[in-house]
Amino acid sequence: MRKVFVDVVVKFTKDGQKIPLTVIWEDGKRFQIDKVTDVRRAASLKVGGQGMRYRCRINGKETFLWLEDDRWFVEAK
Amino acid sequence: MDRVILHSDLNSFYASVECLYNPDIRDKPVAVCGSQSTRHGIVLARNLIAKKFGVKTGDTVREAIDKCPCLVVVPPDYERYLRFSVLARDVYKRYTDLVEMFGIDECWLDVTESTRLFGSGEKIAHEIRNTIKEELGITVSVGVSFNKIFAKLGSDIKKPDAVTVIDRENYKNKVWKLPVQDLLYVGKSTCRKLYNIGIYTIGDLACAPVKLLSRHLGKWGETLWLFANGYDETPVQKTDNQPIIKSIGNSFTTPRDLQNNEDVKILLFVLSDSVAERLRRHNLRGRTVQISIRDSELMTIERQAPMENYTYTSLEIARKAYEIFLKSWDWHKNIRLLGVRVTDLITADTGIQLSLIDENRRVKRELLEKSIDSIRARFGHYSVQRALLLLDNRLNANPAEDHVIHPVCYFR
Numbered sequence: 001m002r003k004v005f006v007d008v009v010v011k012f013t014k015d016g017q018k019i020p021l022t023v024i025w026e027d028g029k030r031f032q033i034d035k036v037t038d039v040r041r042a043a044s045l046k047v048g049g050q051g052m053r054y055r056c057r058i059n060g061k062e063t064f065l066w067l068e069d070d071r072w073f074v075e076a077k
Numbered sequence: 078m079d080r081v082i083l084h085s086d087l088n089s090f091y092a093s094v095e096c097l098y099n100p101d102i103r104d105k106p107v108a109v110c111g112s113q114s115t116r117h118g119i120v121l122a123r124n125l126i127a128k129k130f131g132v133k134t135g136d137t138v139r140e141a142i143d144k145c146p147c148l149v150v151v152p153p154d155y156e157r158y159l160r161f162s163v164l165a166r167d168v169y170k171r172y173t174d175l176v177e178m179f180g181i182d183e184c185w186l187d188v189t190e191s192t193r194l195f196g197s198g199e200k201i202a203h204e205i206r207n208t209i210k211e212e213l214g215i216t217v218s219v220g221v222s223f224n225k226i227f228a229k230l231g232s233d234i235k236k237p238d239a240v241t242v243i244d245r246e247n248y249k250n251k252v253w254k255l256p257v258q259d260l261l262y263v264g265k266s267t268c269r270k271l272y273n274i275g276i277y278t279i280g281d282l283a284c285a286p287v288k289l290l291s292r293h294l295g296k297w298g299e300t301l302w303l304f305a306n307g308y309d310e311t312p313v314q315k316t317d318n319q320p321i322i323k324s325i326g327n328s329f330t331t332p333r334d335l336q337n338n339e340d341v342k343i344l345l346f347v348l349s350d351s352v353a354e355r356l357r358r359h360n361l362r363g364r365t366v367q368i369s370i371r372d373s374e375l376m377t378i379e380r381q382a383p384m385e386n387y388t389y390t391s392l393e394i395a396r397k398a399y400e401i402f403l404k405s406w407d408w409h410k411n412i413r414l415l416g417v418r419v420t421d422l423i424t425a426d427t428g429i430q431l432s433l434i435d436e437n438r439r440v441k442r443e444l445l446e447k448s449i450d451s452i453r454a455r456f457g458h459y460s461v462q463r464a465l466l467l468l469d470n471r472l473n474a475n476p477a478e479d480h481v482i483h484p485v486c487y488f489r
């Protein structure tokens with residue numbers, strides 16, 4: 001597994017929340033996030049990282065998206 | 078009712094953080110070490126695998142590699158460690174506001190009142206242990222007891238990722254059999270004195286007559302006896318992120334050994350500059366100057382003397398430090414590390430005794446040094462320098478910025 005930093009389109013709500021909307025993969029492909037089901041602080045032991053972890057549903061599949069400092073990353077195969 | 082005190086210790090802290098961020102080295106022996114080229118090359122932390130090879134904190138890099146040729150040596154990333162230290166404290170603060178830092182990786186928590194909300198001390202300790210593991214990806218060991226000293230001993234008994242409870246029923250079994258040097262503030266020299274009177278374990282210390290201890294150790298004797306018997310009542314001090322400042326100091330391991338008074342003078346000025354700058358930044362003045370000297374064999378001595386008045390100018394601090402140095406060092410060995418510390422602090426606005434003769438000079442000096450602060454704030458630390466430093470620029474440094482982690486004292 002590797003740690004892949006990605007571009008993310010984020011909505012900043014008026015009460016200070018950050019909601020990721022779209023993940024843009026290394027090759028430029030865009031993935032729409034259908035829903036964020038959970039947000040919590042967590043470590044990624046698999047690829048080595050730590051930050052706010054967003055559990056996202058993309059095309060019916062669950063995936064984790066991390067916000068570490070000011071960068072977003074995912075655990076990629 | 079007994080207090081419920083937790084002591085939480087982030088296991089092999091620096092090494093654990095490095096292993097978290099670099100999964101490839103996780104199954105290898107890892108040591109976080111200072112830079113060898115500037116001679117800060119000692120092991121700051123190592124993981125459990127390196128520990129099995131006998132690598133110890135404080136070993137030189139060469140010693141460590143001799144013990145363990147496959148050792149992975151990584152440089153420290155203090156900013157990241159500070160961030161993790163804050164995150165850990167945020168977890169503790171979910172349970173109590175009484176959180177006292179002891180260094181970057183240890184904290185005491187007083188959860189006496191919180192037990193009504195969250196359950197027993199042991200339950201809270203396990204929750205903290207799990208939360209830190211999930212949220213931070215590193216492990217803690219937690220000691221639970223009725224005083225700070227036993228809680229700290231507890232966190233050392235079983236690690237990593239474990240909880241040890243020391244209560245009134247089991248403390249004699251768990252604590253008293255430990256070697257006496259495990260107790261806080263029993264260092265090399267105290268340990269030697271205790272061995273001389275036949276005290277080898279904490280239990281020996283607890284059962285010894287206080288008078289005997291006082292005779293050999295002075296007032297420390299009684300303090301240590303109280304510690305050993307679980308009578309310590311020191312409260313957990315709410316320190317937040319800004320501990321109450323009792324002293325300000327800096328030390329520096331030099332890139333080359335210091336060989337003469339001139340070398341020492343240069344470094345004392347560098348250190349005093351930084352100490353004075355930090356005093357001014359915190360709006361403090363101090364009156365006692367302490368210096369520490371470590372020779373090339375790593376033996377350390379500390380000496381101190383008071384100044385005439387409370388001050389925050391580097392010139393006065395440096396002059397006093399140099400004076401103390403000349404009195405206390407005979408150059409039987411070269412010097413590897415020097416430290417300057419100012420204690421006996423008051424806030425800078427407190428009224429001080431003015432001098433009839435020297436007053437104008439003092440005011441001028443203070444204004445001068447404040448001007449230097451503002452020039453440095455705008456143009457960088459090295460924009461204004463003492464001419465003295467031109468003698469050997471390698472001894473120059475900016476300790477006020479380069480060192481973010483300062484050691485702390487139990488007695489605040």
